[in-house]
Amino acid sequence: MSVSSERCRAHVVMPSALLREIDSRVGQRKRSEFIQEAIEEKLGRLRRVEAFERVVGSVADGDIPEWETRESTAEWLRALREEWEPSCSDAPTGS
16 A cells, blocks of 8 residues: 655654654654654554455365365475476576
């Protein structure tokens, strides 16, 4: 989700120790940028959790045999990665 380039002021109240730590890490002049990035990261995590919750249970038990156990899932992923990643023998030798 893109953020509008329109800027607005917001009065935010937080513990003074937190503000001091932000300032010590990024400086007062970068405070707003840091807080904006932190909020964007948190909102992104919340959106991902909401998306996950919407799809939980959408695959019925037993529909995907590779997902039945941790071991079968790990083996399935290993096999997929082997298919996707070029093997060392396929790489140019440089000669």
